[in-house]
Structure formats: C-alpha cells, structure tokens
Amino acid sequence: MSPAVRAYLRSPAGMIGLLLLLAVLGAALSAGWLFPRDPLSLAGRPLQWPGQNPRLPLGTDNLGRDIASFIFHGARVSLLIGLAASAVAVGIGVLVGAVAGFYGGWVDDLLMRITEAFQTVPNFILLLVLVAVFGSELSVITVAIGLVGWTAPCRLVRAEFLSLRNREFVLAARGLGMRDARLILGEVLPNALPPVIVYASVVMAVAILLESALAFLGLSDPNIASWGNMIGAGRSVLRAEWYVSAIPGLAILVTVLAFSLVGQGLNDALNPRMQVAA
Amino acid sequence: MTASDDRSGAGRGGLNRPRDDTAPLLSLRGVTVRLPKGADRGFALQDVDLDLAGGEILCVVGESGSGKSLTATAILGLLPAPRVRLERGAICFEGEDLAAVSPARMRAIRGARIGMIFQEPMTALNPLMRIGRQIEEVLEEHAREMRREDRQARVQALLQEVGIPDPPQAARAWPHELSGGQRQRAMIAMALALEPRLLIADEPTTALDVTTQARILALIKDIQRRRGTGVLFITHDFGVVAEIADRVAVMQTGRIVETGPAGQVLNAPQHPYTRALVAAVPPLRPPARGPATFGPPVLAVQGLEKTYRSGGMFGRRRIVHAVRGVDFTLRQGETLGIVGESGSGKSTVARMLVHLLPADSGRIALEGTEIRGMARGAFRPLTRRIQMVFQDPFASLNPRRRAGDLIAQGPAIHGLPVAEARARAAEMLALVGLDPASAGRFPHEFSGGQRQRIGLARALAMQPAVLVADEPVSALDVSVQAQVLRLLADLKQRFSLSLVFITHDLRVAAQVCDRILVMHRGEVVEAGETGPLFAAPQHPYTQSLLASVPGRGWVPPAGEG
Incomplete structure (x- = not known):
C-alpha cells in the first residue's frame, strides 16, 4: 500500500487535485456552521455585486439569495451527486462488466448488446428522458445520472476480466474448487479494480457536470442549493450581472478539475508502468 | 587495470581496422555499469573482461540477473540511459573503442559491423512489414548506393543462405505467417545482411522448440564457419553451451x-559457482531405477479428445485437433511424464485432467470415479483429490493475497475451519x-523458486492423490530448478503421490519420470518406461526429439552436491 501512496504524493497533478478537493470538501463540511441560514432564503437586496455589502461577500443573485452561502451549500450537493451517481454508475458497470467478461460466450454477447444500446443514445438526451419520466427530485436525478454513465466503466471492467480470467492464478483458484462468485469477487475483481478506481474520478466529474447542465435548463430539483440551479437563475441577467452565473461556474470548474487531477494522480500511483516514466 | 589501459589506448590508435589475426575482434576491459539507486545491487556489470576472436563462438552463460544480456546491450551502446550508463571500461571492436565513439558512428557500426539476433523473433520483427522489406530496409540504411534490384537479389540470397524454404514466398510473407x-x-538473415564481423545472439533459441533450436544452432555454427564471423552467444542453457561454444564465460551477479x-x-x-551450475544440469541419461513397485491405478485415461474450432459464420473455419485419442494409466506413487513440443497438446491434456x-470425448477415471463430463458443481469436492501446479511462478499466484492465505x-x-486451514x-x-x-508476505516478496514452492504448497495443502505439474520448473534458473525437483521427489516419496509431469525438457523428464508419453500433434506417438525409451526410442519423432537435445553428447560432471 505504502509505495502506491508514495507514488501518489510524488505526482504533482494528484497533489494539486487533492488540495482542491479538500478545499471543496472543507466548504461542504463548514457550510452549516458558516452559513446556518437556509441558502434558498432571501438574504438581502437582489443583484448586489460581490464586495458591495460586507455582510454578503459574494453578493446576491436576482432572487436576493446569498451567493457565498449558496456556493458552500452547493458544494454539499455537488459532492453528494458526484459520489452517489458514480457509485451507481460504477456499481452497475462492475456488475455487468464482471459477469460479461468472466463468463464470455453468449452471456457476454447479450450484455454487450445491451451496453451498446445504452451507448448509442447520447448521454444527455437519455438523462432528459429519464428526468422527464420520473421527475426531478435529487434522488431520481442522482440515479438517472448513474444510469447514463455505467457503460464506460462496464467496458473497462469487462476488458480487465477478459484478460484476467484465464491467468494461471485464477485457474489455480478454480482448480481448488472455488465457486464462481468467489472467483469473481475474491480473485479477479481486486486485480481489475485499479483502472476502474481511476475512471471513477472521471465519472464523478461528469456526474457533477450533468447535474449542472440539467439545472441550467431548469430541469433539476429546484428545492436544492445546487450550483447548476444558480447558473440557471443567473441566465436571465447574464449580460449585466454575469457574476451570478460565473461564480458557481468557477466552483464547478474547480471541483471537476479537482476530480480529474485526483484521477491522474491515482493513475500515476496505481499504474506501475506509468511510474517508470515519472 | 594497467592491461585495460594499454588495450584501449592501442584501440584508439588504430582506426584503420587492422586485420591482425592475433588481435581479438572484440575485447572488453574493465567494463562497469552502475545501476540506479534502489536497485538490488550497486553494479549491473563489474570489471567485465572478455575477448572474442574472429570466427569464434564465445558463450556468455549465467542465470537470470547475472548481467549477461546487459553485456550485449553495453557493447551495442544501447544501455537504457540516462539511468543506466557505462561507468568505465573499454569496449574495443576492430580497433575502435565503442565506449568512446559518437552516437552517429555507433549507429553506423550497429547492424553493419555488428549484427544482432534477439530471443523473441516475433517482437523483434515489425508485424506490419513484409519479411523481405524488413531485410531490404537494413540494406537501405547502411548501403545506400546499392540499386533496388541488387538489394532484392541480396534479400533472396540471404533467405536462401539461412535455409528458409521458398525464399521468394518468404520475402512476401508477413511475420505472423512464418513459424x-x-x-x-x-532475423538471422537480417543480421547477416551487411556481412557483419561480429554477431551478437541473445538467447536466440530460448523461445523455440527443441528440434527447431537444434536447426538454428546448426545454422549459426555453419555461418560462423563459412564466413568467419565472431559470435557472442548469450544463453542460460548449458546444453546449448555444450552444443555450440568454442569458449565460455560464466557470469554471476x-x-x-x-x-x-x-x-x-x-x-x-x-x-x-560454475561447478554448482554444471552440477545442477540434469544429465540426459535416466538414473537406474529398481523394479517398479507401484500401487493400484489412481488415474485412468482412455480415448481423450479435444478439438478446437475457430472462425465464425463467415471467416475460414479452422479445426485443430489439440488432443487425439490419448490413453494412459497412472498408478499410485508413479511419475508419468508427458513430453512434447509446443502445440503437441500436452498442456491441454493437463487441463482436461483437472x-x-x-x-x-473419452474417459477420465480418478480413483475409479468417471470425471469427464461431470458438472462443475459435482466435480468440486473431487478437486481435493487432484491438484495442479502451474508453470509460471509469477502468474500463478494472486498478487493481492498473502502466501498463507x-x-x-x-x-x-x-x-x-479457518484456524485449522491456517495451521x-x-x-x-x-x-x-x-x-x-x-505466511504474511505477498507473492512479489518471494523469488521465482520460492513462489513455485508456494504453488506446490497450495496444491499439497489439499492432500491430493494426484498432482498434475505443467512445466513446473521451466521458468526457473537451473540451480533453482534442481532444488525444486529435489523437493518434488522428496514430497512424492513421503506422501506416495502420483504425479503427471508435463515438460518439454527431456533432461528433466529423464531424471523425474518413471514412465513417459511422447506427444506430437495431439497424439501419443510413443509410450514406455523412461530407461528403455531413452536408450532405444522406437518412433522417428522420439528419435528426432532425443537427437535434438542440445549438448546430448555431454555428460555433466557430478558435483559434490
């Protein structure tokens, strides 16, 4: 374990990403303590520029909501959506990919055709359909984002399983009389996981972006303080009071960048072939 | 040290390539290569002195990690800089110190004056270029003035010289189309294209079957004799050394x-060290065995068949009979060897057994129970009775589990119960x-031989009646191989194990097996007790196998153990 940690610490991308991620995490954790009031409630006169009012450091939006409070509380929502949606996506992907890759043959054919069916529909369109059908509560949106994002991890896991399933150590375990479930979970999966973990960080970033895009279109849950919601709200005043959209946009940028950089760092740490080059 | 200074000095003086027969073609003096910090030792090469005369075959022999391949790399100026670099020493080739020449000059020498052959011809050839074109490319690079037709004629002549049947056809072939x-x-044709004075061959036959190996060794020897080329031949195999070497240099760390x-x-x-290495080489002559006293049959195989079909609805359909009508009986306490070259079906048999x-189709009776066609769930309890040991000590252990687990x-x-299993x-x-x-260590913390012991322990922990060992020592160095074989013999004795021992190495088979099946293209061509089979092989294929074993005329002197 420790060489991987050391490799991660040596990766500049990974360290910057980790610091940014800690900052976002810090914002999410301190939101309730720094801004105890409901971020959706009226905080003052609408459309105050940042710095104009010392009580509202980042100003207010067109509904008079405190942008700083919104950003801090929004970090919670974004992280929650990122984690939960990628858990759903990776969960489904690992399950389908593992079964397809491990058994091969017609099982693989069938599961891959289903995967392709999902892949041929553009992600966002599928997401819009799901939200249109099932509503726009936070939980539904999270699951829907997971449902549109599982195909890539699935293909990744399947490829790993295909290359691992006939390795001698798996055959040896099979020769010991191990059952399939144990072979998959205990022998193959742990060796297939490193690239999936790396990819999970990308899925998280994509999940956050998808939620923001939905919110921008006004299709996300309106009762939560999500960054996308604020960008959507600022759309109508984009020319004059651009900061209403720009500040949450910056927050999204930082968070997505943090996840991508962490992913790069994890890749450096978990992929020993890349380490040589470093 | 003074001698080395003299030599390199003389080397730099005579740039016009003196054709002096007394001066060696290649001489290394005090060649030292330092390894980067954190490696398992400080130096990859330390004060290496070598002399190779024209028309001589010098074998550099050593176990893995001895630095023998790095010696070749250093001569060719292909060390993985900047981490690994020539620290000091002189590499004198035809009067030039290769350690001191410019990279451009080195490029001109490589390929033109020094030819190279590598271990794995598939990876050394460009898979997207026809064979003839690849050889032509060497000529283009080093002999620019040559006309295209001359080049192509030369390619044909070279392919002819290295004994490829139908050179025009081979020149048009892609690498994957050749055996x-x-x-x-x-590869050898390519190395010879510019008539180099020195040929460096790094384990050129290790990836080849024994009969092919014999022919390639004969070819290299023939070229050396006809052209007077000096050959630096790197190998781990003392049999090959005995077959081909004029002189030998033994390397250790x-x-x-x-x-x-x-x-x-x-x-x-x-x-x-040399004495220990030589003593570890199994002699080709089977040891005298007392009259066989084996128990009842534990494994009876009859008419075993396996056919692979490839190609789908549209492509050309290919049918490969991997195993055809294999019969044998294994008695308790017996070691049955299955020998053959790659593609003979021996590993397929092993995998079907477990x-x-x-x-x-066919029958596999394990202690009287028919196991062929059994559902996996039904077979599961029987895995306790038959266990397998795999070839690759690195691939056969899950890297994420501790040895004890x-x-x-x-x-x-x-x-x-878990506690008892741990005990x-x-x-x-x-x-x-x-x-x-x-028990708490991970596989990567063990050496190759130790890992193979773990694999053996894993199989034995099941207390099986039959052990199927698929090339269990082929990936190991000769001294480690001897230890593992000794352990296997000892364990077999103590637990009266019955062993199916699969190997391509006839030397190992001679030492280990009581009886031997010779497989060729999926069929058993000959079966019999080891002694008589080695003394008087009946089938022409067995005869050619035995005649191909490198160094078959050499009996390693017995060591003092």
Whole structure:
C-alpha cells in the first residue's frame, strides 16, 4: 500500500487535485456552521455585486439569495451527486462488466448488446428522458445520472476480466474448487479494480457536470442549493450581472478539475508502468 | 587495470581496422555499469573482461540477473540511459573503442559491423512489414548506393543462405505467417545482411522448440564457419553451451567468474559457482531405477479428445485437433511424464485432467470415479483429490493475497475451519522449505523458486492423490530448478503421490519420470518406461526429439552436491 501512496504524493497533478478537493470538501463540511441560514432564503437586496455589502461577500443573485452561502451549500450537493451517481454508475458497470467478461460466450454477447444500446443514445438526451419520466427530485436525478454513465466503466471492467480470467492464478483458484462468485469477487475483481478506481474520478466529474447542465435548463430539483440551479437563475441577467452565473461556474470548474487531477494522480500511483516514466 | 589501459589506448590508435589475426575482434576491459539507486545491487556489470576472436563462438552463460544480456546491450551502446550508463571500461571492436565513439558512428557500426539476433523473433520483427522489406530496409540504411534490384537479389540470397524454404514466398510473407523457427531464420538473415564481423545472439533459441533450436544452432555454427564471423552467444542453457561454444564465460551477479575453452569449463569447472551450475544440469541419461513397485491405478485415461474450432459464420473455419485419442494409466506413487513440443497438446491434456477444460470425448477415471463430463458443481469436492501446479511462478499466484492465505484458501473452501486451514498452511510452508513466518508476505516478496514452492504448497495443502505439474520448473534458473525437483521427489516419496509431469525438457523428464508419453500433434506417438525409451526410442519423432537435445553428447560432471 505504502509505495502506491508514495507514488501518489510524488505526482504533482494528484497533489494539486487533492488540495482542491479538500478545499471543496472543507466548504461542504463548514457550510452549516458558516452559513446556518437556509441558502434558498432571501438574504438581502437582489443583484448586489460581490464586495458591495460586507455582510454578503459574494453578493446576491436576482432572487436576493446569498451567493457565498449558496456556493458552500452547493458544494454539499455537488459532492453528494458526484459520489452517489458514480457509485451507481460504477456499481452497475462492475456488475455487468464482471459477469460479461468472466463468463464470455453468449452471456457476454447479450450484455454487450445491451451496453451498446445504452451507448448509442447520447448521454444527455437519455438523462432528459429519464428526468422527464420520473421527475426531478435529487434522488431520481442522482440515479438517472448513474444510469447514463455505467457503460464506460462496464467496458473497462469487462476488458480487465477478459484478460484476467484465464491467468494461471485464477485457474489455480478454480482448480481448488472455488465457486464462481468467489472467483469473481475474491480473485479477479481486486486485480481489475485499479483502472476502474481511476475512471471513477472521471465519472464523478461528469456526474457533477450533468447535474449542472440539467439545472441550467431548469430541469433539476429546484428545492436544492445546487450550483447548476444558480447558473440557471443567473441566465436571465447574464449580460449585466454575469457574476451570478460565473461564480458557481468557477466552483464547478474547480471541483471537476479537482476530480480529474485526483484521477491522474491515482493513475500515476496505481499504474506501475506509468511510474517508470515519472 | 594497467592491461585495460594499454588495450584501449592501442584501440584508439588504430582506426584503420587492422586485420591482425592475433588481435581479438572484440575485447572488453574493465567494463562497469552502475545501476540506479534502489536497485538490488550497486553494479549491473563489474570489471567485465572478455575477448572474442574472429570466427569464434564465445558463450556468455549465467542465470537470470547475472548481467549477461546487459553485456550485449553495453557493447551495442544501447544501455537504457540516462539511468543506466557505462561507468568505465573499454569496449574495443576492430580497433575502435565503442565506449568512446559518437552516437552517429555507433549507429553506423550497429547492424553493419555488428549484427544482432534477439530471443523473441516475433517482437523483434515489425508485424506490419513484409519479411523481405524488413531485410531490404537494413540494406537501405547502411548501403545506400546499392540499386533496388541488387538489394532484392541480396534479400533472396540471404533467405536462401539461412535455409528458409521458398525464399521468394518468404520475402512476401508477413511475420505472423512464418513459424517461430522461420522467423528466427529471417532475423538471422537480417543480421547477416551487411556481412557483419561480429554477431551478437541473445538467447536466440530460448523461445523455440527443441528440434527447431537444434536447426538454428546448426545454422549459426555453419555461418560462423563459412564466413568467419565472431559470435557472442548469450544463453542460460548449458546444453546449448555444450552444443555450440568454442569458449565460455560464466557470469554471476555482474562479474565474470570463469572463462576458458568450452571443454574445460564444462568438464572441469574451476570456480565453485560454475561447478554448482554444471552440477545442477540434469544429465540426459535416466538414473537406474529398481523394479517398479507401484500401487493400484489412481488415474485412468482412455480415448481423450479435444478439438478446437475457430472462425465464425463467415471467416475460414479452422479445426485443430489439440488432443487425439490419448490413453494412459497412472498408478499410485508413479511419475508419468508427458513430453512434447509446443502445440503437441500436452498442456491441454493437463487441463482436461483437472477439469479446467472440458474434454470432447473419452474417459477420465480418478480413483475409479468417471470425471469427464461431470458438472462443475459435482466435480468440486473431487478437486481435493487432484491438484495442479502451474508453470509460471509469477502468474500463478494472486498478487493481492498473502502466501498463507493462498495456501489456506483451498482447504478452507472445502470446509476446514479457518484456524485449522491456517495451521495447515504454516505446516505446508515448512514442508516446502519456506519459513512459516513468511505466511504474511505477498507473492512479489518471494523469488521465482520460492513462489513455485508456494504453488506446490497450495496444491499439497489439499492432500491430493494426484498432482498434475505443467512445466513446473521451466521458468526457473537451473540451480533453482534442481532444488525444486529435489523437493518434488522428496514430497512424492513421503506422501506416495502420483504425479503427471508435463515438460518439454527431456533432461528433466529423464531424471523425474518413471514412465513417459511422447506427444506430437495431439497424439501419443510413443509410450514406455523412461530407461528403455531413452536408450532405444522406437518412433522417428522420439528419435528426432532425443537427437535434438542440445549438448546430448555431454555428460555433466557430478558435483559434490
């Protein structure tokens, strides 16, 4: 374990990403303590520029909501959506990919055709359909984002399983009389996981972006303080009071960048072939 | 040191390539290569001195990690800079110090004056270029003035010279269309294209079958004789050394411990390391065995068949009969060898025996129970009775499990309480000569030989009646191989194990097996007791196999153990 940690610490991308991620995490954790009031409630006169009012450091939006409070509380929502949606996506992907890759043959054919069916529909369109059908509560949106994002991890896991399933150590375990479930979970999966973990960080970033895009279109849950919601709200005043959209946009940028950089760092740490080059 | 200074000085003086027969073609003096910090030793090569005369074959022999391949890399100026660099020393080739020449000059020498042959001809050839074109490319690079037709004629002549049947056809072929032996011949043709004075061959026959190996060795020897090329031949195999070497240099951890004429090093080695290495080479003559006293049959195989079909609805359909009508009986306490070259079906048989591969037809009776066609669930309890040991000590252990868990998981699957399974794992580790305290270590913390012991312990922890060993020592160095074979013999005796031992190495088979099946293209061509089979092989294929064993005329002197 420790060489991987050391490799991660040596990766500049990974360290910057980790610091940014800690900052976002810090914002999410301190939101309730720094801004105890409901971020959706009226905080003052609408459309105050940042710095104009010392009580509202980042100003207010067109509904008079405190942008700083919104950003801090929004970090919670974004992280929650990122984690939960990628858990759903990776969960489904690992399950389908593992079964397809491990058994091969017609099982693989069938599961891959289903995967392709999902892949041929553009992600966002599928997401819009799901939200249109099932509503726009936070939980539904999270699951829907997971449902549109599982195909890539699935293909990744399947490829790993295909290359691992006939390795001698798996055959040896099979020769010991191990059952399939144990072979998959205990022998193959742990060796297939490193690239999936790396990819999970990308899925998280994509999940956050998808939620923001939905919110921008006004299709996300309106009762939560999500960054996308604020960008959507600022759309109508984009020319004059651009900061209403720009500040949450910056927050999204930082968070997505943090996840991508962490992913790069994890890749450096978990992929020993890349380490040589470093 | 003074001698080395003299030599390199003289080398720099004579740039016009003196054709002096007394001066060696290649001489290395005090060549030292430092390894980057954190490597397992400070120097990859330390004060290596070598001399190679024109028309001579010098074998550099050593175990893995001895620095023998790096010596070749250093001569060619292909060390993986900047981490690994030539620290000091002179590499004198035809009067030039290669350690001091410019990279441009080095490029001109490589390929033109020094030819190279590598171990794996598939990876050394460009898969997207026809064979003839690849050889032509060498000519283009180094002999620009040559006309296109001349080049192509030269390619044909070269392919002819290395004994490729139908050169025009071979020149048009893609690398994957040739067999391993043909590819190696093409590589040799490429290396010879510019008539180099020195040929460096790094384990050129290690990836080849024994009969192919014999032909390639004969070819190299023939070229050396006809053209007077000096050959630096790197190998780990003393049989090959006995077959081809004029002189031998033995390397151990980056140093040359012994050099001398082949006969002397092979038959009267001086250095203790050489003596140990030579003693570890299994003689080709089977040891005398007493009258066979084996128990009842534990494994009876009849008419075993396996056919692979490839190609789908549209492509060309290919049918490969991997195993055809194999019969044998294994009695308790017996070791049955299955020998053959790659593609003979021997590993397929092994996998069918342990139910890792379904057989198409035939019977496999394990202690009287018919196991062929059994459902996997029904076979599961029987895995306790038949276990397998795999070839690759690196691939056969899950890198994420500790040694103790690897051994304990088998018994645990079959219902032994975890504490008892762990106790048995510790017991097994001790049995195979490892410290039971090492149960908490991961596979990568063990050496190749130790890993193979763990694999053996894992199989034995199930207390099987039959052990199927698929090339269990082929990936190991010769000294480690001897230890593992000794352990296997000892364990077999103690537990009256019955063993199916699969190998391509006839030397190992001669020492280990009571009876032998010779497989060729999926069929058993000859079967019999080891002694008579080695003394008087009946089938032409068996005869050619035995005639191809490198160094078959050489009997390694017995070591003092």
